[in-house]
Amino acid sequence: MTSLLLLAWATAVAVTVPRAVTARSWSRAVPRVAIGLWLGALVSATGAVLGAGLLAAVPPAALAAGLDGIIGACARALTRLGAPDETLAVLALAATAALATRLTIGAVATVRAARRWRRQHLAALSPVASPGPTDGCTLVEHATPMVYCLPGRPGHVVVTRGALDTLTPQQLDAVLRHERAHLRGRHHLLVAVAAAFHRALPGLPLARAAEDEVRRLVEHLADDRAGARHGRHTVAAAIVRLAGNTPGHALGAGAPSVDRVRRLLAPAPPRSTARHLLGAAAIILLLAFPVATTGTAAGMAVHKATCSQPAAPAGN
Template sequence: MTSLLLLAWATAVAVAAPRAIAARPWTRTAPRIAIGLWLGALVSATGAVLSAGLLVAVPPTALATGLDGVVEACVRALARLGAPNETLAALALAATAVLAARLTISTLATLHAARRWRRHHLAALSPVSRPGPAVDCTVVDHATPMVYCLPGRPGHVVVTRGALDALTPQQLEAVLRHERAHLRGRHHLLVAIAAAFRRALPGLPLARTAENEIRRLVEHLADDQAGAQHGRHTVAAAIVRLAGSTPGHALGAGGTAADRVRRLLTPAPPRSPARALLGAAVVAVLLMFPLATTATAAGIAVHSATCSDSSTSALG
Protein backbone atom coordinates (compact mmCIF):
# COMPACT_ATOMS: atom_id res chain seq x y z
CA MET A 1 0.00 0.00 0.00
CA THR A 2 2.84 2.38 0.79
CA SER A 3 4.45 1.70 -2.60
CA LEU A 4 1.14 2.41 -4.34
CA LEU A 5 0.81 5.65 -2.38
CA LEU A 6 4.31 6.71 -3.43
CA LEU A 7 3.65 5.87 -7.08
CA ALA A 8 0.41 7.84 -6.96
CA TRP A 9 2.31 10.80 -5.45
CA ALA A 10 4.96 10.62 -8.19
CA THR A 11 2.27 10.55 -10.87
CA ALA A 12 0.41 13.47 -9.31
CA VAL A 13 3.58 15.57 -9.08
CA ALA A 14 4.62 14.74 -12.65
CA VAL A 15 1.20 15.74 -13.98
CA ALA A 16 0.41 18.70 -11.74
CA ALA A 17 3.78 20.49 -11.59
CA PRO A 18 3.94 21.55 -15.27
CA ARG A 19 0.36 22.78 -15.14
CA ALA A 20 0.90 24.68 -11.89
CA ILE A 21 4.29 26.25 -12.67
CA ALA A 22 5.08 26.36 -16.40
CA ALA A 23 4.84 29.86 -17.89
CA ARG A 24 2.64 31.13 -15.06
CA PRO A 25 2.73 34.93 -14.69
CA TRP A 26 3.92 34.72 -11.07
CA THR A 27 7.10 32.90 -12.14
CA ARG A 28 8.22 36.06 -13.95
CA THR A 29 8.19 37.96 -10.66
CA ALA A 30 9.52 35.15 -8.45
CA PRO A 31 12.01 33.16 -10.55
CA ARG A 32 13.96 31.88 -7.54
CA ILE A 33 10.85 30.30 -6.04
CA ALA A 34 9.89 28.79 -9.40
CA ILE A 35 13.33 27.21 -9.83
CA GLY A 36 13.07 25.69 -6.36
CA LEU A 37 9.65 24.25 -7.20
CA TRP A 38 10.86 22.74 -10.47
CA LEU A 39 13.85 21.07 -8.84
CA GLY A 40 11.72 19.99 -5.88
CA ALA A 41 9.18 18.40 -8.22
CA LEU A 42 11.89 16.50 -10.13
CA VAL A 43 13.51 15.18 -6.94
CA SER A 44 10.16 14.38 -5.34
CA ALA A 45 8.76 12.42 -8.29
CA THR A 46 11.90 10.37 -8.88
CA GLY A 47 12.50 9.91 -5.16
CA ALA A 48 8.98 8.58 -4.71
CA VAL A 49 9.43 6.07 -7.55
CA LEU A 50 12.77 4.92 -6.13
CA SER A 51 11.28 4.56 -2.66
CA ALA A 52 8.28 2.64 -3.99
CA GLY A 53 10.52 0.15 -5.77
CA LEU A 54 12.73 -0.20 -2.73
CA LEU A 55 9.77 -0.91 -0.46
CA VAL A 56 8.55 -3.66 -2.80
CA ALA A 57 12.01 -5.26 -2.98
CA VAL A 58 13.07 -4.75 0.63
CA PRO A 59 10.87 -5.45 3.67
CA PRO A 60 10.29 -2.25 5.67
CA THR A 61 11.81 -3.93 8.72
CA ALA A 62 15.09 -4.22 6.81
CA LEU A 63 15.07 -0.49 6.13
CA ALA A 64 15.02 0.15 9.86
CA THR A 65 18.20 -1.91 10.37
CA GLY A 66 20.32 0.39 8.22
CA LEU A 67 22.42 -0.15 5.13
CA ASP A 68 23.50 -3.67 6.09
CA GLY A 69 19.90 -4.83 6.34
CA VAL A 70 18.99 -3.23 2.99
CA VAL A 71 21.95 -4.86 1.21
CA GLU A 72 21.17 -8.23 2.75
CA ALA A 73 17.52 -8.01 1.70
CA CYS A 74 18.52 -7.03 -1.86
CA VAL A 75 20.95 -9.96 -2.15
CA ARG A 76 18.28 -12.31 -0.82
CA ALA A 77 15.72 -11.06 -3.35
CA LEU A 78 18.14 -11.53 -6.25
CA ALA A 79 19.21 -14.96 -5.05
CA ARG A 80 15.61 -16.16 -5.02
CA LEU A 81 14.76 -14.73 -8.44
CA GLY A 82 12.25 -17.03 -10.10
CA ALA A 83 10.60 -18.18 -6.91
CA PRO A 84 6.83 -17.51 -7.03
CA ASN A 85 6.86 -15.06 -4.15
CA GLU A 86 10.14 -13.31 -5.03
CA THR A 87 9.73 -12.38 -8.72
CA LEU A 88 7.97 -9.09 -8.02
CA ALA A 89 10.60 -8.09 -5.46
CA ALA A 90 13.43 -8.87 -7.86
CA LEU A 91 11.79 -6.95 -10.70
CA ALA A 92 11.17 -3.96 -8.44
CA LEU A 93 14.77 -4.06 -7.28
CA ALA A 94 16.04 -4.23 -10.87
CA ALA A 95 13.84 -1.31 -11.96
CA THR A 96 14.93 0.77 -8.97
CA ALA A 97 18.60 0.03 -9.68
CA VAL A 98 18.21 0.94 -13.36
CA LEU A 99 16.52 4.25 -12.54
CA ALA A 100 19.12 5.14 -9.92
CA ALA A 101 21.92 4.22 -12.31
CA ARG A 102 20.43 6.28 -15.15
CA LEU A 103 20.12 9.34 -12.90
CA THR A 104 23.68 8.97 -11.62
CA ILE A 105 25.23 8.34 -15.02
CA SER A 106 23.23 11.14 -16.65
CA THR A 107 24.30 13.64 -14.00
CA LEU A 108 27.98 12.71 -14.28
CA ALA A 109 27.86 12.63 -18.08
CA THR A 110 26.11 16.00 -18.31
CA LEU A 111 28.59 17.71 -15.99
CA HIS A 112 31.56 16.10 -17.73
CA ALA A 113 30.35 17.04 -21.22
CA ALA A 114 29.75 20.65 -20.20
CA ARG A 115 33.15 20.93 -18.50
CA ARG A 116 34.94 19.42 -21.51
CA TRP A 117 33.11 21.70 -23.97
CA ARG A 118 34.00 24.81 -21.96
CA ARG A 119 37.65 23.77 -21.77
CA HIS A 120 37.83 23.21 -25.53
CA HIS A 121 35.93 26.43 -26.21
CA LEU A 122 38.39 28.46 -24.15
CA ALA A 123 41.29 26.83 -25.96
CA ALA A 124 39.72 27.68 -29.33
CA LEU A 125 39.20 31.32 -28.29
CA SER A 126 42.76 31.78 -27.07
CA PRO A 127 44.37 32.63 -30.46
CA VAL A 128 41.75 35.30 -31.27
CA SER A 129 41.22 36.80 -27.82
CA ARG A 130 42.75 39.58 -25.77
CA PRO A 131 42.25 40.92 -22.22
CA GLY A 132 38.97 42.75 -21.76
CA PRO A 133 37.79 45.77 -19.79
CA ALA A 134 37.88 43.78 -16.53
CA VAL A 135 40.07 41.07 -15.02
CA ASP A 136 37.50 38.31 -15.63
CA CYS A 137 36.69 39.40 -19.21
CA THR A 138 38.05 38.18 -22.52
CA VAL A 139 37.47 40.09 -25.77
CA VAL A 140 37.14 38.02 -28.95
CA ASP A 141 37.65 39.47 -32.40
CA HIS A 142 34.23 38.60 -33.80
CA ALA A 143 31.70 40.91 -35.45
CA THR A 144 28.58 39.28 -33.95
CA PRO A 145 27.55 41.12 -30.76
CA MET A 146 27.60 38.49 -28.00
CA VAL A 147 28.36 38.43 -24.29
CA TYR A 148 28.35 35.13 -22.42
CA CYS A 149 30.01 33.42 -19.48
CA LEU A 150 31.94 30.19 -19.16
CA PRO A 151 31.70 28.83 -15.60
CA GLY A 152 34.77 27.29 -14.04
CA ARG A 153 37.64 28.10 -11.73
CA PRO A 154 37.93 30.92 -12.43
CA GLY A 155 34.86 31.79 -14.51
CA HIS A 156 35.24 33.77 -17.70
CA VAL A 157 33.05 36.39 -19.34
CA VAL A 158 33.50 36.49 -23.12
CA VAL A 159 32.74 39.73 -24.96
CA THR A 160 32.95 39.97 -28.75
CA ARG A 161 34.26 43.02 -30.60
CA GLY A 162 30.78 43.40 -32.05
CA ALA A 163 29.33 43.74 -28.54
CA LEU A 164 31.84 46.44 -27.63
CA ASP A 165 30.82 48.37 -30.74
CA ALA A 166 27.07 47.87 -30.16
CA LEU A 167 26.80 48.62 -26.43
CA THR A 168 27.17 51.86 -24.56
CA PRO A 169 29.48 51.82 -21.52
CA GLN A 170 26.46 51.66 -19.19
CA GLN A 171 24.93 48.78 -21.16
CA LEU A 172 28.24 46.91 -21.18
CA GLU A 173 28.51 47.22 -17.40
CA ALA A 174 24.93 45.93 -17.09
CA VAL A 175 25.55 42.80 -19.18
CA LEU A 176 28.84 42.13 -17.39
CA ARG A 177 26.94 42.19 -14.10
CA HIS A 178 24.36 39.87 -15.66
CA GLU A 179 27.06 37.34 -16.54
CA ARG A 180 28.75 37.65 -13.16
CA ALA A 181 25.39 36.95 -11.54
CA HIS A 182 25.32 33.66 -13.48
CA LEU A 183 28.80 32.80 -12.26
CA ARG A 184 28.20 33.75 -8.61
CA GLY A 185 24.85 31.98 -8.49
CA ARG A 186 26.23 28.77 -10.06
CA HIS A 187 23.31 28.90 -12.47
CA HIS A 188 25.06 26.45 -14.78
CA LEU A 189 24.66 23.77 -12.09
CA LEU A 190 20.91 24.39 -11.88
CA VAL A 191 20.64 24.00 -15.64
CA ALA A 192 22.88 20.92 -15.58
CA ILE A 193 20.73 19.20 -12.94
CA ALA A 194 17.60 19.78 -15.01
CA ALA A 195 19.40 18.62 -18.16
CA ALA A 196 20.53 15.46 -16.37
CA PHE A 197 16.96 14.59 -15.38
CA ARG A 198 15.82 15.15 -18.96
CA ARG A 199 18.66 12.98 -20.25
CA ALA A 200 17.82 10.20 -17.80
CA LEU A 201 14.05 10.43 -18.33
CA PRO A 202 13.57 11.58 -21.96
CA GLY A 203 9.95 10.46 -22.10
CA LEU A 204 8.86 12.38 -18.99
CA PRO A 205 7.18 15.71 -19.85
CA LEU A 206 8.00 17.04 -16.37
CA ALA A 207 11.75 16.68 -17.04
CA ARG A 208 11.55 18.30 -20.47
CA THR A 209 9.46 21.24 -19.27
CA ALA A 210 11.57 21.73 -16.14
CA GLU A 211 14.79 22.07 -18.15
CA ASN A 212 13.26 24.61 -20.55
CA GLU A 213 11.77 26.62 -17.71
CA ILE A 214 14.91 26.62 -15.57
CA ARG A 215 16.96 27.88 -18.53
CA ARG A 216 14.48 30.74 -18.84
CA LEU A 217 14.30 31.48 -15.13
CA VAL A 218 18.06 31.71 -14.51
CA GLU A 219 18.13 34.48 -17.13
CA HIS A 220 15.43 36.31 -15.18
CA LEU A 221 17.49 35.96 -12.00
CA ALA A 222 20.56 37.45 -13.68
CA ASP A 223 18.47 40.20 -15.29
CA ASP A 224 17.08 41.19 -11.90
CA GLN A 225 20.53 41.48 -10.36
CA ALA A 226 21.84 43.54 -13.27
CA GLY A 227 18.71 45.69 -13.28
CA ALA A 228 18.96 46.39 -9.56
CA GLN A 229 22.39 47.95 -10.12
CA HIS A 230 22.10 49.55 -13.55
CA GLY A 231 18.37 49.93 -14.16
CA ARG A 232 15.95 47.56 -15.86
CA HIS A 233 15.64 49.73 -18.98
CA THR A 234 19.43 49.70 -19.45
CA VAL A 235 19.48 45.89 -19.27
CA ALA A 236 16.55 45.65 -21.70
CA ALA A 237 18.27 47.95 -24.20
CA ALA A 238 21.47 45.90 -23.97
CA ILE A 239 19.59 42.64 -24.60
CA VAL A 240 18.03 44.11 -27.75
CA ARG A 241 21.48 44.98 -29.11
CA LEU A 242 22.94 41.54 -28.50
CA ALA A 243 22.51 38.48 -30.68
CA GLY A 244 19.90 35.98 -29.59
CA SER A 245 22.15 32.91 -29.72
CA THR A 246 24.64 31.68 -27.14
CA PRO A 247 27.19 28.97 -27.96
CA GLY A 248 27.03 25.50 -26.49
CA HIS A 249 27.03 25.13 -22.71
CA ALA A 250 27.48 28.86 -22.03
CA LEU A 251 24.97 31.20 -20.41
CA GLY A 252 24.54 34.48 -22.26
CA ALA A 253 22.81 37.82 -21.93
CA GLY A 254 21.29 37.69 -25.41
CA GLY A 255 19.06 34.62 -25.21
CA THR A 256 15.23 34.60 -25.18
CA ALA A 257 15.31 38.33 -25.82
CA ALA A 258 11.64 39.20 -26.48
CA ASP A 259 10.26 37.66 -23.29
CA ARG A 260 13.02 39.16 -21.16
CA VAL A 261 12.71 42.63 -22.66
CA ARG A 262 8.95 42.71 -22.05
CA ARG A 263 9.54 41.62 -18.45
CA LEU A 264 12.23 44.23 -17.82
CA LEU A 265 10.13 47.04 -19.25
CA THR A 266 7.44 46.21 -16.69
CA PRO A 267 8.05 47.78 -13.26
CA ALA A 268 9.49 45.30 -10.80
CA PRO A 269 6.82 44.16 -8.31
CA PRO A 270 7.45 44.52 -4.58
CA ARG A 271 8.90 41.56 -2.76
CA SER A 272 6.35 39.23 -1.21
CA PRO A 273 7.57 37.49 1.97
CA ALA A 274 4.32 35.53 2.10
CA ARG A 275 4.89 34.11 -1.39
CA ALA A 276 8.49 33.22 -0.50
CA LEU A 277 7.36 31.39 2.64
CA LEU A 278 4.63 29.56 0.74
CA GLY A 279 7.10 28.53 -1.97
CA ALA A 280 9.59 27.28 0.62
CA ALA A 281 6.83 25.31 2.35
CA VAL A 282 5.75 23.64 -0.90
CA VAL A 283 9.35 22.72 -1.74
CA ALA A 284 9.75 21.25 1.75
CA VAL A 285 6.61 19.14 1.29
CA LEU A 286 7.81 17.93 -2.12
CA LEU A 287 11.16 16.86 -0.72
CA MET A 288 9.95 15.41 2.57
CA PHE A 289 6.88 13.45 1.50
CA PRO A 290 8.72 10.44 -0.05
CA LEU A 291 11.19 10.33 2.86
CA ALA A 292 8.51 10.69 5.52
CA THR A 293 6.28 8.09 3.89
CA THR A 294 9.10 5.54 3.62
CA ALA A 295 10.27 6.19 7.17
CA THR A 296 6.71 5.83 8.48
CA ALA A 297 6.28 2.51 6.70
CA ALA A 298 9.54 1.24 8.18
CA GLY A 299 8.54 2.44 11.65
CA ILE A 300 5.13 0.78 11.49
CA ALA A 301 6.69 -2.48 10.29
CA VAL A 302 9.25 -2.49 13.09
CA HIS A 303 6.56 -1.72 15.66
CA SER A 304 4.34 -4.51 14.34
CA ALA A 305 7.22 -6.98 14.36
CA THR A 306 8.14 -5.98 17.92
CA CYS A 307 4.55 -6.38 19.12
CA SER A 308 4.31 -9.74 17.36
CA ASP A 309 7.50 -10.99 19.03
CA SER A 310 6.28 -9.77 22.40
CA SER A 311 2.97 -11.54 21.97
CA THR A 312 4.69 -14.76 20.95
CA SER A 313 7.00 -14.60 23.98
CA ALA A 314 4.08 -13.98 26.29
CA LEU A 315 2.17 -16.94 24.87
CA GLY A 316 5.26 -19.10 25.19
Protein backbone atom coordinates in the same frame (compact mmCIF):
# COMPACT_ATOMS: atom_id res chain seq x y z
CA MET B 1 -0.11 0.55 0.34
CA THR B 2 2.69 3.01 1.12
CA SER B 3 4.38 2.17 -2.16
CA LEU B 4 1.15 2.91 -4.01
CA LEU B 5 0.80 6.19 -2.10
CA LEU B 6 4.33 7.21 -3.09
CA LEU B 7 3.71 6.32 -6.74
CA ALA B 8 0.49 8.34 -6.67
CA TRP B 9 2.42 11.27 -5.18
CA ALA B 10 5.07 11.06 -7.91
CA THR B 11 2.38 11.04 -10.58
CA ALA B 12 0.57 13.99 -9.01
CA VAL B 13 3.79 16.01 -8.79
CA ALA B 14 4.77 15.22 -12.38
CA VAL B 15 1.36 16.34 -13.65
CA THR B 16 0.56 19.24 -11.31
CA VAL B 17 3.81 21.20 -11.06
CA PRO B 18 4.24 21.91 -14.80
CA ARG B 19 0.66 23.14 -15.02
CA ALA B 20 1.01 25.30 -11.91
CA VAL B 21 4.39 26.88 -12.70
CA THR B 22 5.04 26.99 -16.45
CA ALA B 23 4.86 30.51 -17.89
CA ARG B 24 2.83 31.83 -14.95
CA SER B 25 3.06 35.52 -14.17
CA TRP B 26 3.89 34.81 -10.54
CA SER B 27 6.84 32.59 -11.55
CA ARG B 28 8.31 35.43 -13.60
CA ALA B 29 7.94 37.70 -10.57
CA VAL B 30 9.74 35.32 -8.19
CA PRO B 31 12.13 33.29 -10.38
CA ARG B 32 14.13 31.99 -7.42
CA VAL B 33 11.02 30.42 -5.90
CA ALA B 34 10.00 28.98 -9.27
CA ILE B 35 13.42 27.37 -9.72
CA GLY B 36 13.11 25.83 -6.27
CA LEU B 37 9.71 24.40 -7.18
CA TRP B 38 11.00 22.87 -10.43
CA LEU B 39 14.04 21.25 -8.83
CA GLY B 40 12.01 20.25 -5.77
CA ALA B 41 9.47 18.56 -8.03
CA LEU B 42 12.19 16.57 -9.81
CA VAL B 43 13.73 15.40 -6.53
CA SER B 44 10.32 14.70 -5.00
CA ALA B 45 8.97 12.63 -7.89
CA THR B 46 12.10 10.52 -8.33
CA GLY B 47 12.58 10.16 -4.57
CA ALA B 48 9.01 8.92 -4.21
CA VAL B 49 9.52 6.31 -6.93
CA LEU B 50 12.78 5.15 -5.36
CA GLY B 51 11.13 4.95 -1.94
CA ALA B 52 8.21 2.98 -3.35
CA GLY B 53 10.58 0.52 -4.98
CA LEU B 54 12.59 0.09 -1.79
CA LEU B 55 9.53 -0.61 0.33
CA ALA B 56 8.15 -3.09 -2.22
CA ALA B 57 11.45 -4.91 -2.69
CA VAL B 58 12.59 -5.26 0.93
CA PRO B 59 10.49 -7.12 3.52
CA PRO B 60 10.06 -5.68 7.05
CA ALA B 61 12.38 -8.21 8.65
CA ALA B 62 15.18 -7.19 6.30
CA LEU B 63 14.60 -3.50 7.10
CA ALA B 64 14.87 -4.34 10.79
CA ALA B 65 18.31 -5.85 10.17
CA GLY B 66 19.65 -2.61 8.74
CA LEU B 67 21.88 -2.28 5.67
CA ASP B 68 23.07 -5.88 5.86
CA GLY B 69 19.48 -7.07 5.89
CA ILE B 70 18.54 -4.90 2.91
CA ILE B 71 21.50 -6.15 0.87
CA GLY B 72 20.73 -9.74 1.85
CA ALA B 73 17.07 -9.35 0.84
CA CYS B 74 18.05 -7.98 -2.54
CA ALA B 75 20.51 -10.83 -3.08
CA ARG B 76 17.90 -13.45 -2.13
CA ALA B 77 15.37 -11.90 -4.49
CA LEU B 78 17.85 -12.08 -7.36
CA THR B 79 18.91 -15.67 -6.62
CA ARG B 80 15.23 -16.74 -6.54
CA LEU B 81 14.43 -14.99 -9.79
CA GLY B 82 11.26 -16.53 -11.22
CA ALA B 83 9.86 -17.74 -7.92
CA PRO B 84 6.21 -16.62 -7.61
CA ASP B 85 6.65 -15.19 -4.12
CA GLU B 86 9.61 -13.06 -5.23
CA THR B 87 8.15 -11.65 -8.48
CA LEU B 88 7.03 -8.33 -6.99
CA ALA B 89 10.28 -7.88 -5.07
CA VAL B 90 12.39 -8.59 -8.15
CA LEU B 91 10.39 -6.20 -10.33
CA ALA B 92 10.55 -3.47 -7.70
CA LEU B 93 14.26 -4.04 -7.18
CA ALA B 94 14.97 -3.95 -10.91
CA ALA B 95 12.96 -0.77 -11.43
CA THR B 96 14.60 0.96 -8.47
CA ALA B 97 18.10 -0.04 -9.55
CA ALA B 98 17.42 1.04 -13.14
CA LEU B 99 16.15 4.45 -12.04
CA ALA B 100 19.04 5.02 -9.64
CA THR B 101 21.53 3.97 -12.32
CA ARG B 102 20.01 6.26 -14.94
CA LEU B 103 20.06 9.21 -12.54
CA THR B 104 23.70 8.57 -11.65
CA ILE B 105 24.77 8.17 -15.27
CA GLY B 106 22.78 11.25 -16.27
CA ALA B 107 24.44 13.38 -13.61
CA VAL B 108 27.96 12.19 -14.46
CA ALA B 109 27.43 12.54 -18.22
CA THR B 110 25.99 16.05 -17.86
CA VAL B 111 28.89 17.29 -15.74
CA ARG B 112 31.50 15.70 -17.99
CA ALA B 113 29.92 17.06 -21.18
CA ALA B 114 29.76 20.59 -19.79
CA ARG B 115 33.36 20.50 -18.55
CA ARG B 116 34.63 19.06 -21.81
CA TRP B 117 32.80 21.73 -23.82
CA ARG B 118 34.16 24.54 -21.62
CA ARG B 119 37.72 23.20 -21.92
CA GLN B 120 37.48 22.95 -25.70
CA HIS B 121 35.85 26.36 -25.96
CA LEU B 122 38.55 28.05 -23.86
CA ALA B 123 41.25 26.33 -25.92
CA ALA B 124 39.64 27.60 -29.12
CA LEU B 125 39.41 31.15 -27.73
CA SER B 126 42.98 31.38 -26.45
CA PRO B 127 44.66 32.25 -29.82
CA VAL B 128 42.32 35.22 -30.38
CA ALA B 129 41.75 36.32 -26.76
CA SER B 130 43.17 39.31 -24.91
CA PRO B 131 42.35 41.14 -21.66
CA GLY B 132 38.87 42.64 -21.77
CA PRO B 133 37.54 46.10 -20.95
CA THR B 134 37.31 45.34 -17.21
CA ASP B 135 38.96 42.97 -14.77
CA GLY B 136 37.90 39.37 -15.15
CA CYS B 137 36.82 39.78 -18.79
CA THR B 138 38.28 38.22 -21.92
CA LEU B 139 38.05 40.10 -25.21
CA VAL B 140 37.73 38.06 -28.39
CA GLU B 141 38.29 39.58 -31.80
CA HIS B 142 35.06 38.52 -33.46
CA ALA B 143 32.48 40.59 -35.32
CA THR B 144 29.41 38.85 -33.86
CA PRO B 145 28.15 40.73 -30.78
CA MET B 146 28.33 38.29 -27.86
CA VAL B 147 28.72 38.55 -24.10
CA TYR B 148 28.57 35.32 -22.10
CA CYS B 149 30.13 33.56 -19.13
CA LEU B 150 31.94 30.26 -18.77
CA PRO B 151 31.64 28.94 -15.21
CA GLY B 152 34.53 27.23 -13.53
CA ARG B 153 37.48 28.04 -11.30
CA PRO B 154 37.90 30.82 -12.12
CA GLY B 155 34.84 31.76 -14.14
CA HIS B 156 35.28 33.68 -17.38
CA VAL B 157 33.24 36.49 -18.92
CA VAL B 158 33.78 36.63 -22.66
CA VAL B 159 33.14 39.83 -24.67
CA THR B 160 33.55 40.04 -28.44
CA ARG B 161 34.71 43.04 -30.41
CA GLY B 162 31.30 43.08 -32.04
CA ALA B 163 29.67 43.56 -28.63
CA LEU B 164 31.94 46.52 -27.84
CA ASP B 165 31.00 48.11 -31.15
CA THR B 166 27.26 47.40 -30.70
CA LEU B 167 26.55 48.19 -27.05
CA THR B 168 26.62 51.56 -25.37
CA PRO B 169 28.84 51.86 -22.27
CA GLN B 170 25.76 51.64 -20.02
CA GLN B 171 24.49 48.54 -21.83
CA LEU B 172 27.92 46.91 -21.63
CA ASP B 173 28.08 47.53 -17.87
CA ALA B 174 24.60 46.02 -17.53
CA VAL B 175 25.40 42.81 -19.41
CA LEU B 176 28.69 42.40 -17.55
CA ARG B 177 26.78 42.59 -14.29
CA HIS B 178 24.31 40.07 -15.74
CA GLU B 179 27.15 37.62 -16.45
CA ARG B 180 28.74 38.12 -13.06
CA ALA B 181 25.38 37.42 -11.45
CA HIS B 182 25.39 34.05 -13.24
CA LEU B 183 28.87 33.26 -11.94
CA ARG B 184 28.30 34.42 -8.36
CA GLY B 185 24.93 32.70 -8.15
CA ARG B 186 26.31 29.39 -9.51
CA HIS B 187 23.43 29.34 -11.94
CA HIS B 188 25.17 26.74 -14.09
CA LEU B 189 24.74 24.23 -11.25
CA LEU B 190 20.98 24.79 -11.20
CA VAL B 191 20.83 24.25 -14.95
CA ALA B 192 23.06 21.18 -14.65
CA VAL B 193 20.73 19.53 -12.11
CA ALA B 194 17.72 20.01 -14.38
CA ALA B 195 19.70 18.88 -17.43
CA ALA B 196 20.88 15.74 -15.62
CA PHE B 197 17.31 14.73 -14.80
CA HIS B 198 16.26 15.37 -18.40
CA ARG B 199 19.18 13.32 -19.72
CA ALA B 200 18.32 10.48 -17.33
CA LEU B 201 14.56 10.62 -17.98
CA PRO B 202 14.10 11.98 -21.52
CA GLY B 203 10.56 10.64 -21.79
CA LEU B 204 9.32 12.41 -18.66
CA PRO B 205 7.54 15.68 -19.55
CA LEU B 206 8.33 17.08 -16.09
CA ALA B 207 12.08 16.70 -16.71
CA ARG B 208 11.93 18.28 -20.15
CA ALA B 209 9.85 21.22 -18.93
CA ALA B 210 12.04 21.69 -15.85
CA GLU B 211 15.23 22.07 -17.89
CA ASP B 212 13.63 24.58 -20.26
CA GLU B 213 12.12 26.59 -17.42
CA VAL B 214 15.22 26.60 -15.21
CA ARG B 215 17.30 27.88 -18.14
CA ARG B 216 14.77 30.67 -18.63
CA LEU B 217 14.44 31.50 -14.95
CA VAL B 218 18.17 31.84 -14.27
CA GLU B 219 18.22 34.47 -17.01
CA HIS B 220 15.44 36.30 -15.15
CA LEU B 221 17.54 36.18 -11.97
CA ALA B 222 20.54 37.70 -13.72
CA ASP B 223 18.34 40.25 -15.52
CA ASP B 224 16.95 41.40 -12.17
CA ARG B 225 20.42 41.80 -10.69
CA ALA B 226 21.60 43.85 -13.67
CA GLY B 227 18.37 45.85 -13.85
CA ALA B 228 18.53 46.79 -10.17
CA ARG B 229 21.73 48.75 -10.78
CA HIS B 230 21.58 49.82 -14.43
CA GLY B 231 17.85 50.00 -15.11
CA ARG B 232 15.52 47.42 -16.60
CA HIS B 233 15.17 49.26 -19.93
CA THR B 234 18.95 49.33 -20.36
CA VAL B 235 19.13 45.56 -19.85
CA ALA B 236 16.23 45.01 -22.27
CA ALA B 237 17.91 47.11 -24.96
CA ALA B 238 21.16 45.16 -24.53
CA ILE B 239 19.31 41.84 -24.85
CA VAL B 240 17.78 42.99 -28.14
CA ARG B 241 21.20 43.94 -29.50
CA LEU B 242 22.73 40.62 -28.45
CA ALA B 243 19.67 38.45 -29.17
CA GLY B 244 20.37 34.86 -30.12
CA ASN B 245 24.15 35.07 -29.75
CA THR B 246 25.07 32.74 -26.88
CA PRO B 247 27.05 29.57 -27.65
CA GLY B 248 26.54 26.03 -26.43
CA HIS B 249 26.70 25.39 -22.69
CA ALA B 250 27.36 29.05 -21.84
CA LEU B 251 24.98 31.36 -19.99
CA GLY B 252 24.66 34.81 -21.51
CA ALA B 253 22.66 37.99 -21.75
CA GLY B 254 21.99 37.27 -25.40
CA ALA B 255 20.05 34.07 -24.72
CA PRO B 256 17.04 34.50 -27.03
CA SER B 257 13.77 35.31 -25.30
CA VAL B 258 11.04 37.75 -26.22
CA ASP B 259 9.59 36.97 -22.79
CA ARG B 260 12.69 38.43 -21.11
CA VAL B 261 12.39 41.72 -22.95
CA ARG B 262 8.66 42.02 -22.25
CA ARG B 263 9.26 41.27 -18.59
CA LEU B 264 11.96 43.93 -18.28
CA LEU B 265 9.91 46.57 -20.09
CA ALA B 266 6.98 46.00 -17.73
CA PRO B 267 7.09 47.63 -14.28
CA ALA B 268 9.04 45.63 -11.71
CA PRO B 269 6.60 43.58 -9.62
CA PRO B 270 6.35 44.54 -5.94
CA ARG B 271 8.11 42.23 -3.53
CA SER B 272 5.62 39.85 -1.96
CA THR B 273 6.60 38.20 1.32
CA ALA B 274 3.48 36.02 1.25
CA ARG B 275 4.38 34.67 -2.19
CA HIS B 276 7.88 33.78 -1.03
CA LEU B 277 6.57 32.09 2.10
CA LEU B 278 4.02 30.06 0.14
CA GLY B 279 6.68 29.04 -2.33
CA ALA B 280 9.06 28.01 0.44
CA ALA B 281 6.31 25.97 2.10
CA ALA B 282 5.56 24.21 -1.20
CA ILE B 283 9.24 23.39 -1.73
CA ILE B 284 9.53 21.98 1.80
CA LEU B 285 6.44 19.85 1.23
CA LEU B 286 7.81 18.52 -2.06
CA LEU B 287 11.08 17.51 -0.46
CA ALA B 288 9.73 16.28 2.88
CA PHE B 289 6.76 14.16 1.82
CA PRO B 290 8.64 11.26 0.12
CA VAL B 291 11.29 11.17 2.86
CA ALA B 292 8.78 11.33 5.70
CA THR B 293 6.45 8.78 4.11
CA THR B 294 9.22 6.31 3.31
CA GLY B 295 10.84 6.78 6.70
CA THR B 296 7.57 6.34 8.58
CA ALA B 297 6.63 3.22 6.64
CA ALA B 298 10.09 1.72 7.12
CA GLY B 299 10.03 2.54 10.83
CA MET B 300 6.63 0.93 11.28
CA ALA B 301 7.80 -2.12 9.36
CA VAL B 302 10.91 -2.41 11.51
CA HIS B 303 8.85 -2.02 14.68
CA LYS B 304 6.37 -4.66 13.57
CA ALA B 305 9.11 -7.09 12.61
CA THR B 306 10.91 -6.52 15.90
CA CYS B 307 7.79 -6.98 17.99
CA SER B 308 6.81 -10.14 16.14
CA GLN B 309 10.09 -11.88 16.98
CA PRO B 310 9.76 -14.41 19.81
CA ALA B 311 11.17 -13.30 23.13
CA ALA B 312 14.45 -14.88 24.17
CA PRO B 313 14.08 -17.56 26.86
CA ALA B 314 14.87 -16.39 30.37
CA GLY B 315 18.17 -17.53 31.78
CA ASN B 316 18.44 -19.89 34.72
